[in-house]
Amino acid sequence: MAEMWINMGPQHPMTHGLWNLRIKVDGEVITDAMPEIGYLHRGMEKIFENKTYVQIGPLTDRLCYGSSFTWNHLYCMTVEKLMGLEIPERAKWIRVMAIELQRIASHLMWLAAYAADLGLLTGFVWAMRDREIFLDLLQALSGSRLTYNYARIGGVAADLPPDFERDCLRAVDYFERKLKEHENLYNGSKIFKMRTVGIGILKREEAINLGVTGPTLRGSNAKIDIRKDQPYEVYDEIDFEVACHTDCDCWARYIVRMTEMKESCKIIRQTLQKMPKGPVRVKTPMLAPSGDAIGVVEDPRGEGMMYLIGDGTDRPYRLKVRSPLFVTLSAAKSMLLGYKVADVVAIMGSIDVCMGETDR
Amino acid sequence: MDLWGISYAISDILMHIVYWIFSGLLGLLPDPLGGFFDGIGLWFVSPGVIAFITMLLEALIVIIVALLNVIILIWVERKVLARIMDSRGPFYVGPLGFFQNIADGAKLFVKQIIIPKKADKFGYQIAPIIFVGSSLLILAAIPLSADFAVKDATGATIPGGILFAFAVFAIAPFSILVAGWSENNKYTLIGGMRSAAQMMSYEIPMLLTVASVFLLVGSFSFGDVVNAQQNIWFGIPLFLGLILFIACMIAEVERIPFDLPEAEAELVEGWTTEYCGMRFGFFMFTEYLRGYAGCGIATALFLGGWIGPDFLPGEIWFLIKAYIVFVVFVFIRGALPRIRTDQILDLGWKRLLPLAVLNLLIAATFKILGWF
Numbered sequence: 001m002a003e004m005w006i007n008m009g010p011q012h013p014m015t016h017g018l019w020n021l022r023i024k025v026d027g028e029v030i031t032d033a034m035p036e037i038g039y040l041h042r043g044m045e046k047i048f049e050n051k052t053y054v055q056i057g058p059l060t061d062r063l064c065y066g067s068s069f070t071w072n073h074l075y076c077m078t079v080e081k082l083m084g085l086e087i088p089e090r091a092k093w094i095r096v097m098a099i100e101l102q103r104i105a106s107h108l109m110w111l112a113a114y115a116a117d118l119g120l121l122t123g124f125v126w127a128m129r130d131r132e133i134f135l136d137l138l139q140a141l142s143g144s145r146l147t148y149n150y151a152r153i154g155g156v157a158a159d160l161p162p163d164f165e166r167d168c169l170r171a172v173d174y175f176e177r178k179l180k181e182h183e184n185l186y187n188g189s190k191i192f193k194m195r196t197v198g199i200g201i202l203k204r205e206e207a208i209n210l211g212v213t214g215p216t217l218r219g220s221n222a223k224i225d226i227r228k229d230q231p232y233e234v235y236d237e238i239d240f241e242v243a244c245h246t247d248c249d250c251w252a253r254y255i256v257r258m259t260e261m262k263e264s265c266k267i268i269r270q271t272l273q274k275m276p277k278g279p280v281r282v283k284t285p286m287l288a289p290s291g292d293a294i295g296v297v298e299d300p301r302g303e304g305m306m307y308l309i310g311d312g313t314d315r316p317y318r319l320k321v322r323s324p325l326f327v328t329l330s331a332a333k334s335m336l337l338g339y340k341v342a343d344v345v346a347i348m349g350s351i352d353v354c355m356g357e358t359d360r
Numbered sequence: 361m362d363l364w365g366i367s368y369a370i371s372d373i374l375m376h377i378v379y380w381i382f383s384g385l386l387g388l389l390p391d392p393l394g395g396f397f398d399g400i401g402l403w404f405v406s407p408g409v410i411a412f413i414t415m416l417l418e419a420l421i422v423i424i425v426a427l428l429n430v431i432i433l434i435w436v437e438r439k440v441l442a443r444i445m446d447s448r449g450p451f452y453v454g455p456l457g458f459f460q461n462i463a464d465g466a467k468l469f470v471k472q473i474i475i476p477k478k479a480d481k482f483g484y485q486i487a488p489i490i491f492v493g494s495s496l497l498i499l500a501a502i503p504l505s506a507d508f509a510v511k512d513a514t515g516a517t518i519p520g521g522i523l524f525a526f527a528v529f530a531i532a533p534f535s536i537l538v539a540g541w542s543e544n545n546k547y548t549l550i551g552g553m554r555s556a557a558q559m560m561s562y563e564i565p566m567l568l569t570v571a572s573v574f575l576l577v578g579s580f581s582f583g584d585v586v587n588a589q590q591n592i593w594f595g596i597p598l599f600l601g602l603i604l605f606i607a608c609m610i611a612e613v614e615r616i617p618f619d620l621p622e623a624e625a626e627l628v629e630g631w632t633t634e635y636c637g638m639r640f641g642f643f644m645f646t647e648y649l650r651g652y653a654g655c656g657i658a659t660a661l662f663l664g665g666w667i668g669p670d671f672l673p674g675e676i677w678f679l680i681k682a683y684i685v686f687v688v689f690v691f692i693r694g695a696l697p698r699i700r701t702d703q704i705l706d707l708g709w710k711r712l713l714p715l716a717v718l719n720l721l722i723a724a725t726f727k728i729l730g731w732f
Contacts, residue, residue, distance in 0.1 A: 004546060006546050006547075008626075012628060013624060013625050013626075013628060014625055014626055025550075027553075028550065028554075028701055028702075115697070116625065117625045117626075118625070118697035118698055119616050119617070119619070119623065119624075119625060119697045119698030120616075120695075120696065120697040120698075121441075121445065121694075122441075122444055122445050122694045122695065123697075125445035125446060125447060126445065126446060129446055185695070189695070189696060189697065191617055191696050191697050191698075191699055192696075192697050194699065194700070194703055195697055195698075195699070195700065340700060340701065340702060341550060341626055341627075342620070342623065342626050342698075342700045342701060343700070344626055345625045345626045
């Protein structure tokens, strides 16, 4: 069979969003690859310039449907840095807890999508079932299931609802039990190992050169995590391990995400224990001063960054969003070359694509 | 239940009705040709015509029984798979969602049938016919009991029934290749090629496994194979063969983990991408039909066919065993992800083939020892 270009996307089950992966195949072997993005471009950064600081909050939820709270929190954190606000201690702990709940929900959605990619529908349904519990918790916190708008400039929207600690601990206990079931389903499966071990290799140097971040980078044997390296909120007071794996392949990324979910459970437990009493929100000014601020967080998909320039009005002059996946997708070619068409789903699934933040 | 007897009785009744219409009713009319209707009536009850119509009725009975079983199998798969996935499966249409298949079929039936502009019309239209037709033909060879089988007027079953079943089974990848090529779509083309590649890997180990059964029995007929299992099912001495056969049969009927030609994640349903409406419905339906046929063959070869305690008729025993094999298929589907094309070739040639030869050696040892 001669070489031919195949468009995998924009509407293709592999893409998990709206993007196009053009691959050149020789039979079933990939000889060239070219990710094309921009199908979901909504002009978010331009919209941000025309909204007040308060109005932008709900919009940042829409950056990523998988982990909207992380982006919402990142925005609020950046604005607080620009305004020089000190937020209450309890709000910080609640934020960290919500971020970790969101991280588990996001990783579970990744697990579901990955299982469905590899043709394992049981894994899909199981992961979605367990994700529901964390969505319920976040709903109890914020009143909404997907776009929470829970972080506010100067704290969080509301204090914990009654009995939230109890529900949260129950959910974490349940999830740690269920996580073993998930691991049995994948780790014990010879075919899952055949599909992931040694597939999509991205070496450490290459990953760092390409600017890849997040679980993909940690799967490539680089122990880099913003939560440890530049702790924000109260991560410096929390005891947790950074997941890292030396194999540099899809299996490593899978292990990293599974380990991160366990670590998130630990973090949630600690936040519930150490959370002080007190107010959860402070009054904030309408106007931000001139100047700039950078916020960096560890998104479930990588390193999320916002660069904010204020010009003394109630609207930002510029709000730049650094999306982790925009960068990670550029590594698609070096991960894909030489593998089979069937490996495309295994490789591109393992970087957990979310188009909302990539195209913005 | 004697299939020949049933269909003969039905055709006999039909013949008499036809004869009554032609000679009894039409004979009352003024007849310009003089006894013309009498002649046609007599021709209808002649033995040759009765035998021909009996054959058609037999085929109809076989197909109807198979289709009923397929509807039940789809329901079983949905329910069992849903329980594995911690959900409930179809629930609303009919008792326990039993008529969900009917609803799905009705939905597909009313859809417009579109032929892609650049498709090769002939190949596009002939491929479903080959696929469905060849799959229905398998069922002609599979007996549900000693009586419920396609026989000739003398009561003899097809002598090479098993060989015939496997020969017809192997036609489908050809139609998949034709479909994938004629649809003029890159995904379908890859799907069709995968089907051909996959066939190379599983056919040989499967036939070697079947050969071990032939070796023990010394016959290619389903009836002889099942009768030889009166004392012990072949699945017990040839346990390895049973496992190998089920693995190869999953590849043959293209179910997860071996559903490469229609991998929905990477190939967007593969070779069926451009088919829509009832054509697609037929493909889906036929896959379960092939699943049913595969389970039936596994039952007949390794699990004693219709042999069972007397309180249930043989046909029911056969179906119970076939359903159990199918539930094993469903469990495997619920537990495993999809394998890759080169990996299935690896698996076929490096694992299944040596094991199949080993199984053949085991069977030969049994034969030499004189145990069978």
